[in-house]
Amino acid sequence: MEAVLGVIALFMIVAVSVGTFLLVKAARAVQRGVERTSVQARRVVEETTLKAKRVQPGPAGQLAALRLELRTSMVDTRHALESGIPADPSLTEALALLERLRAHAHALDDELRLLEREPDRTRLAARLPELRERTGRVTHSADSLRWAAQDRARQFDDDDLAALGRQIEVEAGALRHWVPTDLSEGEGAGPGQVPGSGQVPGAGWISGAEKRGKLR
Template sequence: MDVAVALIMLLFASFVALGLVAAVRTARAVRRGVERTSIEARRVVEDTGLKARRYTQPGPAGKLAELRLALRTSVTSTETALEARAADDTGLSEAVALFRRLRGHATELDAELKLLEREPDRARIAARLGDLEERTRRITHSADSLRWAAQDRARRFADDDLAALGRDIDLEAGALRHWAPASLPEPGPGASASAERPPKAL
């Protein structure tokens, strides 16, 4: 009796522990989803503001908005392209590692551009624009190169797979068209003699 009670208590404790683990994992997943949605929402709002300032604020202020928008668009697009393929293509691991380093430089530059948006001295902004524009160009060029290479790689794999599939289908289609039954074997000499000999009388 004591053994049965102990076993029931052990099972109950196991179920409680599993329930707690599942609850914690669910809460973490929900929190990550909320954080991701919040980040994306803030990014959309900020990008919309940058687009508006690019056209409504002439001079250095508009140029800063243009640089930030180009930087964010290129980095975000590359991140999306690499994340979409990295799970299925282990060959992109080195590209992902390089992009993370590049994203660090992009984040630093974006923060610097954002800080300059509050700079009241327009002459100082204008003096910095040449260097900031060059850094933006180098980062966006590197990000675009990684994104385009990943896209070309995915397209090449898709073309190779499609070509192999086409060859397999052609072979199968050819096999399916051989519907004529195999010819029956010709009778031997013994069979001919048996056919010509009249049956014996009973």
């Protein structure tokens, strides 16, 4: 009896433990989903705000344009690399370089955001050339990674298409090529042979596919 009670107690403990584990796992999954949704919503709001500020005249509009250019370049490059990794794992190294570049982009974006509140417009206007140059360096690096990944994917597609085209041309030529078979010569026509030809109707030719088999 005590053994039965022990088994029941052990079963209940295991059931409670498994239930607690599943509950915690589900709660964490929900939390991650909420965090992702919150980040995406905040990003959309910030980009919408930047697009509105970009059309403003003066340094404020130029700062917003730089921030928007910086974000667009980084996001587009990340998307291009991540979407290409399943087909080309070598892009993983490029993605690692982008992560290092992302730290510089974040630091620059934070600086640009702080300068949006700078009351001294003269000082802000004086700093714009240097900020524009730094933004250009970051975006050029990100764009270079994205363009290289695009060129690499296009080259792979071109090579595969060229190889496929050559195979199709060989097969098409084989399908069109018919060669007479070598039949033993005889004075009289055998059963099923065309008199005087030494050939069986329909058997005097072989296809290119059969020819390739003989050549092998």
